[in-house]
Amino acid sequence: MRRKLCAPAARNLHFRFRPIACGISGAREPPRFSLNLFEDSPIRSCRCLRRYACAHNLVGCKPPRGPMSGPPARSFGRWAQPSLRHEPISAILKLSQSMNHGPIIQVQDLTRVFRTYKKKPGLIGAVRGLFHREYEQTAAVQDISFTVEEGEFVGFLGPNGAGKTTTLKMLSGLLHPSSGSASVLGYTPWERPIEYRRQFALLLGQKNQLWWDLPARESLELNGRIYGIPRPDFERRVGELTELLRVTEKLDVMVRELSLGERMKMELIAALLHQPRVLFLDEPTIGLDVVAQKTVREFLRAYNQTHRTTILLTSHYMSDIEALCKRVVIIDKGSIFFDGALEEVMERYASAKLLTFELKTGAAPVGDLSAFGKVLEHNAERIRLKVPRAEVISVCKVLLERLPVDDLAIKDISVEDVIRNIFAGRPGGDTTFQYHKPPMPELVAA
Amino acid sequence: MTPQPSTTSEPLRLRRYAGLYGSLWRTAVVREMSFQANFILWLFVELLWFALQLGFNAVIYQHTDSIGDWTKWQVVMLIGASHFIQQLFQALLLTNCAQLSDLVHTGRMDFLLLFPVNTRFLVSARFVDLGGFIGAASGLAVMIYAAAQLHLTPTVAQIAGFGLLCLVSVLIHYSLMFLMATISFWTVRAQGLVMAYYNLFSIARIPDVAFRGATRVLFTLVIPMLLVASVPVKVLGAKLASPAEIFLLLAMGGACFLVSSLVWHVALRRYASASS
Amino acid sequence: MKTYGHIITMGIQNTLVYRVNFFCRAFFNLIPLFATMALWRAIYAGKPAEVAGYTLAQMLSYYLLVTIVEASTSVTEDDWQIAADIKDGAIGQFLIRPMDYLHYRLCLFFSGRAVYVLAALVPVGVFVLWQREFLVPPVNATALVVFLISLVFSAVLQFFLSYLIAMLAFWVLEISSFTFILLACERLASGQMFPLDILPHWLAQAMMWTPFPYGTFFPVSIYLGKVTGVALAQGFLLQSFWVVALYAAARLVWQRGLRSYTVVGG
Numbered sequence: 001m002r003r004k005l006c007a008p009a010a011r012n013l014h015f016r017f018r019p020i021a022c023g024i025s026g027a028r029e030p031p032r033f034s035l036n037l038f039e040d041s042p043i044r045s046c047r048c049l050r051r052y053a054c055a056h057n058l059v060g061c062k063p064p065r066g067p068m069s070g071p072p073a074r075s076f077g078r079w080a081q082p083s084l085r086h087e088p089i090s091a092i093l094k095l096s097q098s099m100n101h102g103p104i105i106q107v108q109d110l111t112r113v114f115r116t117y118k119k120k121p122g123l124i125g126a127v128r129g130l131f132h133r134e135y136e137q138t139a140a141v142q143d144i145s146f147t148v149e150e151g152e153f154v155g156f157l158g159p160n161g162a163g164k165t166t167t168l169k170m171l172s173g174l175l176h177p178s179s180g181s182a183s184v185l186g187y188t189p190w191e192r193p194i195e196y197r198r199q200f201a202l203l204l205g206q207k208n209q210l211w212w213d214l215p216a217r218e219s220l221e222l223n224g225r226i227y228g229i230p231r232p233d234f235e236r237r238v239g240e241l242t243e244l245l246r247v248t249e250k251l252d253v254m255v256r257e258l259s260l261g262e263r264m265k266m267e268l269i270a271a272l273l274h275q276p277r278v279l280f281l282d283e284p285t286i287g288l289d290v291v292a293q294k295t296v297r298e299f300l301r302a303y304n305q306t307h308r309t310t311i312l313l314t315s316h317y318m319s320d321i322e323a324l325c326k327r328v329v330i331i332d333k334g335s336i337f338f339d340g341a342l343e344e345v346m347e348r349y350a351s352a353k354l355l356t357f358e359l360k361t362g363a364a365p366v367g368d369l370s371a372f373g374k375v376l377e378h379n380a381e382r383i384r385l386k387v388p389r390a391e392v393i394s395v396c397k398v399l400l401e402r403l404p405v406d407d408l409a410i411k412d413i414s415v416e417d418v419i420r421n422i423f424a425g426r427p428g429g430d431t432t433f434q435y436h437k438p439p440m441p442e443l444v445a446a
Numbered sequence: 447m448t449p450q451p452s453t454t455s456e457p458l459r460l461r462r463y464a465g466l467y468g469s470l471w472r473t474a475v476v477r478e479m480s481f482q483a484n485f486i487l488w489l490f491v492e493l494l495w496f497a498l499q500l501g502f503n504a505v506i507y508q509h510t511d512s513i514g515d516w517t518k519w520q521v522v523m524l525i526g527a528s529h530f531i532q533q534l535f536q537a538l539l540l541t542n543c544a545q546l547s548d549l550v551h552t553g554r555m556d557f558l559l560l561f562p563v564n565t566r567f568l569v570s571a572r573f574v575d576l577g578g579f580i581g582a583a584s585g586l587a588v589m590i591y592a593a594a595q596l597h598l599t600p601t602v603a604q605i606a607g608f609g610l611l612c613l614v615s616v617l618i619h620y621s622l623m624f625l626m627a628t629i630s631f632w633t634v635r636a637q638g639l640v641m642a643y644y645n646l647f648s649i650a651r652i653p654d655v656a657f658r659g660a661t662r663v664l665f666t667l668v669i670p671m672l673l674v675a676s677v678p679v680k681v682l683g684a685k686l687a688s689p690a691e692i693f694l695l696l697a698m699g700g701a702c703f704l705v706s707s708l709v710w711h712v713a714l715r716r717y718a719s720a721s722s
Numbered sequence: 723m724k725t726y727g728h729i730i731t732m733g734i735q736n737t738l739v740y741r742v743n744f745f746c747r748a749f750f751n752l753i754p755l756f757a758t759m760a761l762w763r764a765i766y767a768g769k770p771a772e773v774a775g776y777t778l779a780q781m782l783s784y785y786l787l788v789t790i791v792e793a794s795t796s797v798t799e800d801d802w803q804i805a806a807d808i809k810d811g812a813i814g815q816f817l818i819r820p821m822d823y824l825h826y827r828l829c830l831f832f833s834g835r836a837v838y839v840l841a842a843l844v845p846v847g848v849f850v851l852w853q854r855e856f857l858v859p860p861v862n863a864t865a866l867v868v869f870l871i872s873l874v875f876s877a878v879l880q881f882f883l884s885y886l887i888a889m890l891a892f893w894v895l896e897i898s899s900f901t902f903i904l905l906a907c908e909r910l911a912s913g914q915m916f917p918l919d920i921l922p923h924w925l926a927q928a929m930m931w932t933p934f935p936y937g938t939f940f941p942v943s944i945y946l947g948k949v950t951g952v953a954l955a956q957g958f959l960l961q962s963f964w965v966v967a968l969y970a971a972a973r974l975v976w977q978r979g980l981r982s983y984t985v986v987g988g
Contacts, residue, residue, distance in 0.1 A: 123731050174556050176718045190718060197562035209557040213477050225469040226561045226568075228462060487899040494906050502915055506765065509773045509920065513764050638743050642750040649757045656764040661756070 104278065104310050105148035105171065110180035112141040112166055112334075140166040142334040143180065150277075151308040153301075155315065155325030155342075159423055163334040164314040165204075168280045171312070172202045184278060198227065201271035205283035209267060210255045216266045217251045220273065227274035234273070241269045244299055261292030268296065272303070279311045285320055297323050318419070332423060345418060353392050357383040357399060358407035366403060386413075466563065467571055474574040485577055492581045496529050499651060500588070514655030520683060521653060523592040527682075528650040528675035530585030531612050535619040537578025542570050543620070544640050546627040550717065566710055570624070593682070600682050611678040611692065614699040618674055619647065621702035628706070628713045650675040670698040725821070726829050733833030740799065741841045748793060748842035752849050759785055759853070774920040780946060782856035784917050787942045790850070792914065793842045795877035795937065797884040800831050804888035805897045808983070817980070824885070824972060831881045861947030868954070872941040875961050880937050882968035883908075889972070892979035907932075913939030919948070933964040 118134045141163040148154055156164045169175045171182060173189035173196070182189060187196040210219040217238075224234040242248040245265040250258060258266065264284060271279065281300075285293045301324055304311050315321055321328055321342070328345065330338040338345060355373070359381055366383070369375055372395045373387035383403070387395050392410065400408065413421075478485060503525060507518040516524070546569060549555040558568050593600070600608070623643055630639055649671040657665060657672060665672045677695045680686045759782050766778045773781065804827060807813050816823045850857060860866040887904050890897045909915050911934035918926045918939050929935055940957055943949040949957055 123735055169556070172556075172560060174559055174718060176715075192559065194562045197560060200560075202556075202560055204553075204556070207553050207556070209554070211473065211477075213480065214473060218473055218476065222469055222473055225466050226563050228562075484896055484899065491899050491902045491906070494903065498906060498910055498915070501910070505916060505920060506761075508922075510765050510768050512768060513761065638747045638750070642746060645750040645753050648754040652757050652761055653764075656757075656760040661760070 103147040104150040105146075105182070105184050105312075107147070107167075107171070107182045108145050108180055109143045110141055110145070110167070110170060110182055111139065111143055111178045112163075112170060112175060113137050113139050113178045139334050141170070141177075144331070144334070144336050146329060146336065146339055148310055148312065150310050151304070152327060153304050153311045153313065153325050155313050155321035155328045156331060157315070157321055157328055157419060158331035158337075161333075162331045164331055165282050166334075167331070168202065168282050168312065168314060172200065172280055173197075174202075198274065199276055200278040200280065201274070201276040202280045203267055203271045203282065203284055205264070205281070205286045208255075208263065210263070210270060212254075212256045214255065215252045216255055216258070219255065220251075220266075220270055223270050223273055229274060237273055237275070238269065241272060244302070245269065245295060261288045264288060264292070265296065268299070275307065275309075277309060279309050281311060281313045281315075283314055283316060285315060285317055293317070293320070300324060330419070330422065337422070346412075352386045352388050352413060354409075354411040354413060355385045355387055355392065355396065355399075356409040356411070357385075357403060357405050358409075359383065360404040360406045369399075372399065463563075463567065466567075470571050471574055474572070475576065478574075478576050489577045489580055492533070492577065493584060496581070496584060496588075499525050499529070513653050516653040516655065517596075519592045519595040520679075520685070523589050523596070523683065524653060524675055524679050525651050526585045526588035526592060527612075527679045528585075528647075530582050530589065531615045531619065531675060531678075532647060532650075533578045533581035533585055534612070535578075535616045535623075537575045537582065538616070539570055539620045540578075540623065540640070540643070541573045541575055543623040543627040544643075545572070546624075547630045547639065550631055555717070565714070566707075570620070596683070598683060600684075604682055604684070607681045607692070608678045611681060611695060614695055615674040615678065617699045618670060618702050621699075621706040622646075622669065625702075625706040625709055628709050631713050631717060647671060647674075666694070667698070670695070670702070673698060726825070729826060729829040730833045730836075733830040734837055737799070737830075737834050737837040741837060744798070744838045744841035745845065747798065748838070749845040751789070751792075752845060755785055755789055755849075759856075774917070775948075776917060776919070779856050779858050781917070782853065783858045784942060784946065786850055786853060786857055787945055788914055788938055789846060791873065791876065791938050791941055793846055794835060794839055794873055795880055797831065797880055798838060799834055800827060800881065801884040801888045801901055802898070803830075804885065805891035808888070808891040808979070813983070817984075824976065827885065828878075828881060831877075835877065858946070860945050865944055865947055869941055869945045872944055872958070872961065875958075875965055876937050876941050879933060879961065879965050879968060880908075882965070882972050883933065883937075885972050886968065886975060889975040889979050892982055908934055908937065911935060912937040913942065930960075933968065936961040936964055 115135045115137055118136060140161075144163070144167065156167070158164050166175065170177050171184055171189050173192040176190045185196060185199055187193050189196065210216060211222075220238055221234070224231075229237070238251075239248075242251060245268065247262055247265045247269075250262050250266070253262075255263060255266070264287075268284065284300075285296055288296065297320060300311065300313075303309060304324075313320065313325060326341055328338070328340070328342045329336055330345070338348075352373070354376075361381070366378075369378065369383065369385065373385040373391070375383070376386055377384040385395070396408065396410075399405070500522065503518070503521055506513075507521075511517070513521065549558065549569065555569075558565055561568060626639055626642060646669065649665055652672075654662070654666075654672040654676050662672065673691065673695045677686075677691050680691065686692070762781050762785075763778070765773070766781070771777065776784065813823060816826065860869065883904065884901075887897060887900050890900055894900070911918075911929045911932055913935060918929055918935060921929070936957075940949070940961060944954065944957075
């Protein structure tokens with residue numbers, strides 16, 4: 001059956017690729033190209049080249065039969081770009097071939113050192129500063145190395161000044177590293193090749209790239225022009241993205257009059273217009289209200305899954321990382337402290353549990369309990385202990401007998417506290433570092 | 447992993463940049479139109495300054511008949527031409543050059559660096575100042591009046607030559623201003639930049655006979671202010687000492703542009719190495 | 723009194739940041755100066771020995787002196803800073819503290835001038851030295867002393883003028899266009915473009931009714947000995963009058979502005 005389908009396809013296509021076409025049709029080796037790019041394309045169920053060619057209007061044929069991944073308007077997969085229609089099949093094949101080779105981001109021993117000038121106080125100091133300026137070298141990023149595969153959603157966690165933004169800027173080509181190497185999509189970012197610039201996007205949560213005095217639509221149109229997005233594609237993408245982010249009616253409002261959340265969503269749209277393969281997000285949800293954060297998070301998750309866009313996310317909000325990233329990279333003082341799954345963080349560093357004993361009223365005061373674990377709270381009504389996991393049961397047994405306990409609760413330490421403890425525990429650790437977990441949505445009035 | 451071309455199509459490069467420039471124009475016009483009162487006020491200010499220059503000239507010629515071999519109306523034509531070129535430059539490019547330092551300090555330069563378009567083009571073409579075109583028209587009007595007073599009848603070739611040389615002059619203005627703006631990457635504020643520009647280019651209004659010796663060489667071969675307005679005017683008024691002056695202006699245009707491109711590349715490289 | 727001293731010291735520290743800016747400004751201002759001087763030399767080479775009572779040396783000295791006076795008295799940063807204070811709402815601090823904004827800004831103006839003179843010393847000094855053959859000495863010692871006194875008055879006068887324009891920030895979004903109009907008037911009427919004497923008599927007289935000539939033209943005329951005796955006394959009286967009048971105007975507009983500021987809510 002397949003052989004029949006593929007033969008005419010082979011005839012229509014470029015002579016060179018007949019072997020491949022026939023290779024699919026019943027050969028036992030796997031097809032030489034992979035289609036995981038085209039997740040929601042109608043050819044998900046069939047890997048035949050002919051169906052693929054039909055979907056791309058490369059050959060005239062009937063519309064493909066088979067389950068569609070959803071209403072056509074919503075599916076904005078890369079395959080739907082009509083511009084692909086004009087690419088020779090060879091380029092498309094080559095594209096999808098190389099997609100499976102090697103990680104999409106490779107960073108090796110990246111280092112970045114800054115010079116900061118020190119100013120002495122007072123008038124004398126100021127005058128002296130005219131003639132001799134003292135400066136010190138600080139390494140914002142020190143020998144970091146990591147790799148990211150295509151389609152991964154990686155979270156970067158760390159206190160202020162840890163080097164997250166500096167790393168993202170180096171990968172965007174805005175900064176030259178002091179030493180080390182990196183490769184994104186096969187390009188060296190700081191050489192800023194034009195082809196590279198077409199394929200990635202950077203969103204800085206604290207800076208605004210849209211034009212302040214113009215409606216958001218104008219900024220988006222300009223971006224569309226700059227990236228060379230054909231007009232019908234542009235309209236479609238803007239429509240889809242604004243619908244998903246629920247800002248369709250805000251398109252004609254001046255950017256300076258938008259709320260912070262709406263502005264961030266517009267920035268996100270501007271960054272995604274050209275369908276980048278790699279997306280760098282630097283604190284995208286900072287300052288947003290709870291509902292907006294949720295919308296953005298949902299959107300990012302869905303986008304990452306449909307488009308297989310590789311996303312590097314920096315955030316202060318634990319909830320972002322927890323909700324979106326399976327893999328987390330913890331950076332502190334310019335070096336990677338941990339790189340792996342979020343659960344592993346819990347396993348490795350959340351080695352204790354929280355025990356809360358509610359005591360009966362009028363009980364006699366109890367002596368020193370530090371032998372059982374770290375005492376967090378000790379008063380006539382309540383005792384809270386942090387106890388290593390392995391000892392929880394034995395400590396409970398002993399204390400339940402010894403103390404007049406009214407109620408006992410055993411809790412896991414939250415991820416937030418774990419991370420905070422990691423940073424606090426390190427030499428010179430930042431104990432004031434706070435992850436601000438926003439209140440739960442249920443608590444906010446509808 | 448080997449680098450891959452992106453999948454978006456790319457129309458002919460020049461057409462693409464022209465289309466982009468058109469969009470930038472449209473954006474700038476839309477923006478200008480929302481600040482009408484300011485627009486009119488600035489128009490008034492520019493005309494006032496132009497009138498001042500002409501007034502100064504009139505007062506001087508109350509007390510003398512000629513400066514070197516330049517008569518009154520010839521100098522008026524010179525002032526008009528200088529104003530015309532300057533306003534054209536101001537309309538198209540000046541604001542952008544002046545804003546360069548701001549872009550760097552606010553961090554917006556980072557965003558411009560991310561676009562797959564020549565960054566210099568984006569930086570230089572962002573804004574259009576429509577009032578400059580009106581100012582240019584006023585300069586042209588004064589020139590025409592002065593030409594009438596001198597009973598000049600320029601040929602088509604002369605007018606075309608004038609037009610072309612004016613464009614070269616605008617290029618020189620742009621190169622020098624951009625050079626200054628790039629250097630101010632490193633200073634705290636570039637507020638004085640526009641002031642510096644006006645000061646430097648005020649020399650273009652002075653008849654070149656006033657300068658001798660070293661300063662004349664400086665302002666002809668290094669910062670060609672003495673060529674910028676006077677050569678086009680001389681072409682129009684058939685006052686050219688020799689055609690070599692035209693070639694000199696063209697050569698200086700090319701040289702200035704080259705130097706400013708070089709400095710721009712160095713500055714960009716330094717920016718990426720130094721910024722935080 | 724000590725607070726004002728402290729403000730001036732702090733102001734100097736703050737303004738030191740602008741030293742490169744000031745240097746460039748002073749340096750670039752020399753260029754049109756040089757151009758104008760070259761122009762006048764060309765004019766005098768034409769034929770006249772005297773233009774409106776000025777010999778070549780006097781004419782060129784005039785311009786050199788104007789530069790020196792400008793460096794010591796003109797307002798460079800204060801106008802847009804005041805406007806920015808108003809727009810950002812920073813003046814709210816002064817409403818709750820026992821510190822008068824006008825006096826505060828006056829102190830900062832003086833510290834700014836101090837830094838500017840220091841920064842401009844080198845370029846202007848070098849230029850004046852280079853052109854020193856054209857610099858005529860003051861007519862006599864008293865003239866020099868009176869010149870220096872009138873410099874102080876002139877500085878204060880220019881400050882009040884700029885302050886008044888900056889007050890517009892209470893009502894208008896962008897005052898830079900108004901600042902430029904003021905600058906244009908100053909250039910013409912205060913004698914920075916050319917000595918007011920070379921204007922037709924009626925025009926020069928009309929100008930003398932405005933406060934502008936007392937910024938630059940008046941002090942320079944004292945130095946060159948163009949104004950002596952009764953005319954000098956009269957001139958001084960008028961200069962003082964303008965200083966007081968502008969001070970009063972500044973106070974009035976400030977009150978008005980504050981009223982609208984607090985009503986609107988900043």
